[in-house]
Amino acid sequence: MTSSIRRIPRRMPGWAKVLTAFVLVLVVLFAGVRLAVLPGLRDLFGTETQDRSGPALLKSIQDMSRYDAASGNFQVVVDLEKDAKYLPDVLHGSRTLYVGAGTVDAYVDLGRLGGNDVTVDADRTSATLRLPHARLGKPALDPDRSYAVSKQRGLLDRLGDLFSDNPNSEQAVQKLAVRHIGEAAKDSGLTARAETNTTDMLQGLLSSLGFKEVHITYRS
Template sequence: MTTSIEPTRETEPTRRPPGRMPGWAKVLTAVVVVLVVMFAGIRLSLLPGLRDFFGTQTHDRSGPALLKSIQDMSRYDAASGNFQVVVDLEKDAKYLPDAIRGTRTLYVGAGTVDAYVDLGKVSDKNVTVDEDRTSATLRLPHAQLGKPALDPDRSYAVSKQRGLLDRLGDLFSDNPGGEQAVQKLAVKHIGDAAKESELTARAETNTSDMLQGLLRSLGFKEVKVSYGP
């Protein structure tokens, strides 16, 4: 009896379609992206030798400032208040944890507010002088507050906390880590504090002292200054 032996066929390995990334490679790529984002905030000062290599240079190529207009000032700046406020601004996402989406900035804002008396509103009927020109009575408008001016040299961010998505957004932002929101809030708080202070009262007192000293040097013996509409 003759037995025929057929040749054994080797099973060919399953080939992956060209261009398709294996599953483990996708996971590895995602992990690398997350690690890059997490460590994007590391300061270069922590890596010796890389600070100078990645350092930037600043070049001021601005054109000359152009004078657009001139305005005559008739107000007397009689007092100036220095203020400081600590702004704690937090923005949260409704359904996401802070580590994923959200920011919190602690900012110290320092600025000044001037108080002035507008002498341009004083007319002839607001000034009374006796015949001997030894007594004068002046009625001036009440002192007002100027706009708060934030001092950039004395204002700074103490800390900034940002979620993962916010850090990603900063990578593609023209103004990463902008502080406009906390700066506006600092200006608002400084302005509110100035309204609650005695800055306008001090301005009226200083204005009265200035005018009394000026008119007495001109020969007036009695000078009365009052404020009202």
């Protein structure tokens, strides 16, 4: 009488399954990096971008009465770091070094002139204008001159990007760049330069219209 012995396959322990899945994730991540670095493979597995956007719609029109008299160009280096309290940076955390470039305009709102702010003598040879002080516009970040120098992210952050609708978002550093540029504009003397340029412009304009004396002041 013969008997056959059938081997029962051994089940993989739970910790081994987790380790195997972790290794597979690392292989996929590093494979993506190799594909981006090796010449030829990038073109083979590359993507094609198509712009399927609809036409831009005009929502409203606003009349402008301000005179943009000066514009400042600014650049700031943003170093934003986010750390986890109980995890090392290699697992969870990020640090982004970002160069933000933008402009801030300084303007005088001529639409705020009232009837008592403009005085002309009877001979129409002398004019006195009382203008509002210059103001700063909102900082405008230039995407063509702004860029990320480096990005460091923990492993959990990289894995989270795989399931994110907006991976590698730079919105946080862009907001910081805009805020720093706006703060720098306040101490740059832009408003004083704008008032000087506005005064020169109005004096030249009224002089060309026949006024011999043009006095311009700024009210608080």
